[in-house]
Amino acid sequence: MKRPFTRRSLLGRLAAATACLVVAPAVRAAKAAVKTVLVSTGAPKGYDPTQHKWLMVVDVNRCIGCGLCAEACKLENHVPEGPFYRTWIERYIIKKPEPGSGETHGEVLVDSPAGGMNGFHDVPVPADDILQSFFVPKLCNLCEHSPCVQVCPVGATFDAPDGAVLIDPKYCIGCGFCIQACPYGCRFMNPVTHTAEKCTLCYHRISRGLKPACVEICPTQARIFGDLKNPEPDDPIEAFVRNNKVQVLKPHLGTEPRVLYAGIDREVR
Amino acid sequence: MPKMPPQVVRLVLLTIGIVGSYLIARYFLTPASFNEYGHYRGAALMEIASHPVVFAGKKSCEDCHFDEFERLGRFEHKTLSCEGCHGAGQAHTENPDIRLAILNFSHCARCHEANPSRPSWHKQIDLRDHYAGEACTECHVAHAPSQVPESPEAP
Amino acid sequence: MTNAVTNIVVELMPHFEGYVYPNEATPQPLWSILIVLYPYITGLVAGAFIMASLVRVFRVKALEPVYRLSMLTAFAFLLCAPLPLLFHLGHPERCLEVMMTPHLTSPMAIFGFVYAWYLMAVLLLELWFDYRRDLVAWAEQTSGFKGMLYRLFTVGVTDVSEPALKLDAKIGQFLSVVGIPSAFLLHGYVGFIFGSVKANPWWGNVLMPIIFIMSAMVSGIALCVFNYMVLSWIRRRSIDMKCLDVMGMFLFYALVMDAAIEGLDWIHRVYSAEEGFKIMEYMAKEKLFYTLNLGQALMGTLVPLLLLGSLQIRALRQRAPEWLRRRLYFIGSVLILIGVLAMRWNVVIGGQFFSKSLRGVMSYKMEFAGLEGWFMGGLMLALPFIILTVLIKLFLSEKLPSAGHYEPASLKP
Numbered sequence: 001m002k003r004p005f006t007r008r009s010l011l012g013r014l015a016a017a018t019a020c021l022v023v024a025p026a027v028r029a030a031k032a033a034v035k036t037v038l039v040s041t042g043a044p045k046g047y048d049p050t051q052h053k054w055l056m057v058v059d060v061n062r063c064i065g066c067g068l069c070a071e072a073c074k075l076e077n078h079v080p081e082g083p084f085y086r087t088w089i090e091r092y093i094i095k096k097p098e099p100g101s102g103e104t105h106g107e108v109l110v111d112s113p114a115g116g117m118n119g120f121h122d123v124p125v126p127a128d129d130i131l132q133s134f135f136v137p138k139l140c141n142l143c144e145h146s147p148c149v150q151v152c153p154v155g156a157t158f159d160a161p162d163g164a165v166l167i168d169p170k171y172c173i174g175c176g177f178c179i180q181a182c183p184y185g186c187r188f189m190n191p192v193t194h195t196a197e198k199c200t201l202c203y204h205r206i207s208r209g210l211k212p213a214c215v216e217i218c219p220t221q222a223r224i225f226g227d228l229k230n231p232e233p234d235d236p237i238e239a240f241v242r243n244n245k246v247q248v249l250k251p252h253l254g255t256e257p258r259v260l261y262a263g264i265d266r267e268v269r
Numbered sequence: 270m271p272k273m274p275p276q277v278v279r280l281v282l283l284t285i286g287i288v289g290s291y292l293i294a295r296y297f298l299t300p301a302s303f304n305e306y307g308h309y310r311g312a313a314l315m316e317i318a319s320h321p322v323v324f325a326g327k328k329s330c331e332d333c334h335f336d337e338f339e340r341l342g343r344f345e346h347k348t349l350s351c352e353g354c355h356g357a358g359q360a361h362t363e364n365p366d367i368r369l370a371i372l373n374f375s376h377c378a379r380c381h382e383a384n385p386s387r388p389s390w391h392k393q394i395d396l397r398d399h400y401a402g403e404a405c406t407e408c409h410v411a412h413a414p415s416q417v418p419e420s421p422e423a424p
Numbered sequence: 425m426t427n428a429v430t431n432i433v434v435e436l437m438p439h440f441e442g443y444v445y446p447n448e449a450t451p452q453p454l455w456s457i458l459i460v461l462y463p464y465i466t467g468l469v470a471g472a473f474i475m476a477s478l479v480r481v482f483r484v485k486a487l488e489p490v491y492r493l494s495m496l497t498a499f500a501f502l503l504c505a506p507l508p509l510l511f512h513l514g515h516p517e518r519c520l521e522v523m524m525t526p527h528l529t530s531p532m533a534i535f536g537f538v539y540a541w542y543l544m545a546v547l548l549l550e551l552w553f554d555y556r557r558d559l560v561a562w563a564e565q566t567s568g569f570k571g572m573l574y575r576l577f578t579v580g581v582t583d584v585s586e587p588a589l590k591l592d593a594k595i596g597q598f599l600s601v602v603g604i605p606s607a608f609l610l611h612g613y614v615g616f617i618f619g620s621v622k623a624n625p626w627w628g629n630v631l632m633p634i635i636f637i638m639s640a641m642v643s644g645i646a647l648c649v650f651n652y653m654v655l656s657w658i659r660r661r662s663i664d665m666k667c668l669d670v671m672g673m674f675l676f677y678a679l680v681m682d683a684a685i686e687g688l689d690w691i692h693r694v695y696s697a698e699e700g701f702k703i704m705e706y707m708a709k710e711k712l713f714y715t716l717n718l719g720q721a722l723m724g725t726l727v728p729l730l731l732l733g734s735l736q737i738r739a740l741r742q743r744a745p746e747w748l749r750r751r752l753y754f755i756g757s758v759l760i761l762i763g764v765l766a767m768r769w770n771v772v773i774g775g776q777f778f779s780k781s782l783r784g785v786m787s788y789k790m791e792f793a794g795l796e797g798w799f800m801g802g803l804m805l806a807l808p809f810i811i812l813t814v815l816i817k818l819f820l821s822e823k824l825p826s827a828g829h830y831e832p833a834s835l836k837p
Contacts, residue, residue, distance in 0.1 A: 044318050049306070064387045066380045068353050075357055076323045083449040090443075091386050110443035110783055119379055120386060133386035138445075147623060153533035154521040158309035168313035171300070173521060174514015176454045177532055183623035185445030185780050189454060194514030204320035213324050219349045219380060220391070252699075253622055269781050274591055276556065276581045280549070283579070287544065291523070298524040308527055 047207040052162040053228040054201055056215070057237055057246065058137050060263040062222035065089055065135035069214035069223065070117040076202060076213035084188045086199040087139040087214050089116030092267055093124070096131045105131050108267050136268050137222060139214070140165055140186045140199035141249060141257035148178035148187060148198075157196065163228075163258060164201045172196055183250050201225075325358040327351055333365075337412060344413045354411065377405040442784025453776040453788050456796035458508035461804050463614045463636065464768045466505045468808075470611040470637070471644010472498040473547065473603060478674065480600035486670040492820055493655065494648045495554065499547055500812035501647075506539060508804050511795060531617045542610045546603045552577075553596040555819065558826050560584050565824070573818065611640040618771060625700030625782075626707075626775040631689045638682035643764035645675045646757035651812070653754050659822065665746055669735070672753045676732035679760065683725050703778045703785070711777045711785060715766045724763010728756040 073079065073087045095106035109124060116135070146165050149157050156172040159165055167178075172195035179187040179196055190197040202212035206225075210216065215225040226237035240246075246260040250269060261268070273281075305311025330351045331338045341347055352358050354376055355369040383393040400408070410416055440449060476494035478484045510516050523540075526533035560582050563574040615636025622628040649671050656663045693701065708716055731752045735741045741749070778785045791797040 047315075047318060049314055061388055061390075064380055064391050065384065068379075072324060072352075072357075077320075083446055085446045088446045093386065108783075110781070112443070112446050115446040119382075120384060121382070123385055127385045130385050134388070135386055147621075150529045151531065151620065152527050153530040153536070154518075155303070155308040155310075155525050155527045156521075158307055158313075160314055161306050166313065166317055168310050168316075170316070171310055171313065171518070171521065172515065173518040175509075175512075175532060176514075177530070177617075179447075179454055180627075180775075181621050181623055183780055185447050188447040188450075189514065200317060203314075203317045205322055205324075205326075207318040208322065210322065210324075210326045216324055216326055217350050217353045219346075219353055221348050269783070274588060275583050276553075276588065276592070279579050279581050294520075295524050298520065300525075303525055308525070 044204075044207040049160050049162040049207075051229060052206075054163045054206060055142065055226055055228055055237065055258040055260070056139070056201075056212075057224040057226070057240055057260045057262065059222050059224065059240070059244070060134055060136055060261060060268075062220045063089070063135040063137055064220055064222075065091060065116060065120050066219060067116045067119040068217045068219065069137060070115045072213040072217040073199075074117065076205075077200070079197070080190060080192055082191065084190065084197070085115040086186070086197070087115075087137065088112050089120075090136045090138060090268075091116070091120050092132075092134055092136065092265065093130055094132045094265070094267060095125060095129050110267075132265070134263075134265070136261075136264060137214070138184065138186070139259060140201070141184050141255065141259045142201070144256035144258060145254060147181040147183065147253070147255060151177045151181040153177065157198075160203075164203055164206075165198070166200055166203060167196055167198060169193055169195045169197075183253050183255065322359050323357045324350075324352050325362045329362050330358065332362075341412045344415050346412065346414050377409075377411070439787045440784055442779070443781055444779035444784040444786055445781055448779050448786065451788070452791075452796060453773060453786070455512070455772055455776060456788075457790065457798070457801035458512040458796055458804065460765075460768050460772045461801060462505065462508040463611075463618075463772070464643070464765055465501050465508070465804075465808060466614050467611050467636065467640030467764065467768075468644050468647050469498050469502045469505055469542075470607040470640040471642065471646075472501065472648055473607045473644070474641055475645050475648045475671075475674070477600050477604050477607075480597060481604065484670060486666050489664045489667045490648055490652050490671065492554070493652055493816075495547070495551055496815045496819060497648060497651055497812060498644075499551060500815055501808040502539075502543055502547055503811055504804070504808040507807070511800075511804075531613055531620050535613050535617065538606075538610050538613050542603075542606050546599060546606050550596055550599040550603060552579075553592045553599065556581070556592055557584050557589055558819075558824070562824050570818070608637055612637050618775065621775075623780055624775050625698065626704060626778070627771070629689065631685065631692075635682075635686055635689060638678070638685050639764050639767055641678045642675065642682045642760055645671065645678055646760040646764075649675060649753055649757040650761060653750070653757075655816065663750060665749070668750065668753055669741070672732055672735055672749075672756070675753075675757065675760070676729070676736055679725065679729055679732065683729065686725075700778075700782050703782050706785065707774060707777055711787075712770050712774050716770050716774070719766030720763055720770055723759055724766055728759045728763070731756040731759075 067089055070085060070088050073085070077086055079086055090110055090112045093109040095109070097103040097106045106129075111120075111124070113120070120135075142163055142165060146159055149159055149165060152158075153175060154171060154173055157165065157167045157178050174189065174194045174196065176189055176196065179189060182198075187196050187198045189195075202210070202214075205212055205216075211225050212223075215223045224236050224240055226232070226235060231238060240262070241260070244262040246262045247264060248255075248257040248260060249264075300310045300312070302311035302313075303309065306314070327350050334351075341349070341351075355371070358369055360367045361369050378396055381392055381394055383395045387393055405411075439451070472494045475487070476491055476498065479487045479491040479494075510519055513519060522533055522536045526536060528534065556578070559574050559578045561584075563571060563578055563582075565571075566574055612633040615633035618627040618636075619629050619632030649668070652668070652671070653663060693704065735744065735749060735752060744752075773788075776786070776788075792799055794800065
């Protein structure tokens with residue numbers, strides 16, 4: 001019934017606790033020393049996460065569905081093969097309404113074969129039946145109120161001070177709650193590490209002054225990446241937001257994403 | 270003061286023991302950099318940031334290939350990243366002996382194959398009609414795409 | 425690499441209809457049979473405890489024969505409640521992080537504390553105070569390993585004087601009062617783990633914790649009926665029919681409340697017909713047809729309502745012979761136990777049957793072997809019964825005379 005608790009076990013516990021008190025600081029110091037050595041190799045110097053606030057704007061009108069972004073992301077971040085994508089492209093095909101149906105549009109077909117990594121060669125619908133069709137690149141929406149961070153039981157996923165939503169792979173317990181909580185399907189369970197994984201905005205690149213791989217590789221500049229705290233002299237994002245009406249995905253959920261979309265249809269979810 | 274009943278004394282001791290060992294465990298098992306920026310391991314930021322880079326970025330291409338770079342900048346393909354066609358280049362920047370692909374440009378179709386989902390401003394060609402069977406590079410120069418060959422009848 | 429990826433996707437494609445986000449196109453659901461069992465087992469704990477509280481707090485004398493059995497049932501199942509959760513983790517060895525650096529906005533982190541509180545501050549303590557007098561006596565009478573166990577469980581307190589026992593009863597009463605909201609909190613929080621997911625219209629619902637609490641009470645009482653009848657049958661003792669009738673009554677009324685609230689939930693969903701309604705309708709009609717309509721609604725709710733309800737009519741109850749009543753109660757409780765399991769399945773698996781794009785549905789094939797397979801599920805479900813058997817051997821033994829307040833009269837030799 002009650003957990004066995006005798007004087008002897010109490011003494012044992014006290015002894016163990018004292019031993020911990022003596023040994024632990026030494027262990028911790030050694031650990032910290034090892035860590036500084038390990039981390040300093042190859043880590044970007046002088047990156048201060050509190051001095052940036054990243055965001056991305058996606059101009060759907062410029063996306064040609066080549067799939068280079070999805071392919072580059074897999075390469076850059078060593079994302080495992082299979083249905084695991086940190087970024088992907090969706091194709092929307094809105095068919096013409098049946099004549100006399102009295103509807104504004106017909107059936108909506110959405111697909112993303114292999115995350116759009118290999119492009120979209122096959123067109124499933126004859127061109128004449130298409131009312132409208134477009135591509136939508138998807139990635140982590142950089143929510144201001146991230147539901148995924150909110151539900152993490154241990155603090156393994158977090159909003160970094162610079163606005164990136166990251167996962168600590170050494171701390172994640174792999175419960176999958178964040179994957180369930182992400183409304184945008186941006187997270188997955190890595191089958192190799194058994195931890196949750198997602199778009200880091202290519203944190204290892206942006207902290208070195210590079211652009212995220214998907215932004216770097218995009219031939220049409222459909223993705224514009226920027227820093228709200230250090231805008232460039234003639235910042236493309238500022239100009240873009242001034243000249244376009246932008247919106248976010250699933251605004252009714254109150255997640256307030258910092259990935260802004262220009263030119264998306266109501267069918268995009 | 271009345272004497273505390275023995276079962277209560279035991280329970281209080283037990284509670285102190287359990288809560289105490291929890292607090293001690295918590296003290297030692299909380300990672301060092303926890304709560305540096307928030308409720309997470311602050312060290313994780315730099316750990317994630319220290320992953321190696323695969324795509325070098327257009328700027329590092331310019332360091333050596335400035336003439337090609339300058340030429341590309343004068344034509345429509347100026348927005349393209351070098352690595353979009355030539356492949357990831359970080360290894361090449363570190364060791365130039367590791368060569369990148371010079372493509373025969375079947376790659377062109379990836380962006381320029383006609384597709385009803387593509388926006389109309391984008392140049393697209395029907396691969397079956399437009400000199401089918403011939404390599405794009407027979408006529409076109411990838412770094413200077415608008416230097417169109419003399420073939421006005423091209424669809 | 426590209427070829428391999430295409431192959432995998434082509435292989436998987438037949439499992440999906442419509443559009444699902446690429447990351448959702450996995451062959452297995454993220455949360456599988458283990459996470460179905462987790463709220464099921466936790467609910468049985470809460471229900472069995474509330475059943476026991478009927479005796480302690482609400483002084484329902486007729487239920488005294490099952491008081492100790494209900495408490496031990498609650499305890500055995502509580503010990504197993506976190507196991508499925510633990511086993512499904514990608515890194516079970518990191519589980520202590522939930523206690524060391526709990527993220528207080530996460531329902532799952534809070535569950536760790538609610539669980540610890542409920543186990544140590546409510547259930548263990550109450551059991552200890554209930555059993556203290558017996559433990560001291562048994563410790564003296566029994567030798568060998570069992571005797572050592574009893575001596576350990578007394579924690580060295582041997583005072584069984586009148587004032588000490590009075591104090592025990594008082595504290596026990598207090599703990600029981602604290603225990604009821606704690607049981608609600610325990611299982612309400614499990615419901616909140618699902619109810620808090622606003623990304624998923626099947627889960628994100630304010631009624632979810634309440635539905636979970638109600639179904640927990642129903643399943644817990646049903647489990648106590650089941651256990652009492654099975655134990656009596658094993659020991660070849662006659663069943664206290666008065667006790668069984670009262671249990672049946674509470675089971676019936678709890679089921680009425682549960683059915684009413686779940687019905688209300690569905691009325692609300694159908695009436696407001698929000699964004700995700702179309703896909704939910706499809707699920708109820710196609711993907712979850714058997715488990716939702718047949719398992720949960722018909723066999724798990726309607727039939728037991730009729731069986732137990734008919735016995736609430738006095739004329740019928742008085743006319744029904746004992747053997748018939750026994751059978752009806754037994755069938756009713758088994759059906760309810762299966763129905764609530766189906767309900768947990770519908771919630772957990774149902775919530776992963778459709779894409780969060782609300783444009784497509786997934787199909788999964790459950791495996792027999794493996795961590796998330798049928799075999800493991802069966803094992804997880806059998807474990808609390810095995811523990812309960814050991815507990816009954818230790819604390820509800822027929823060989824040891826008991827001086828407990830709530831002596832299972834009919835189980836006396």
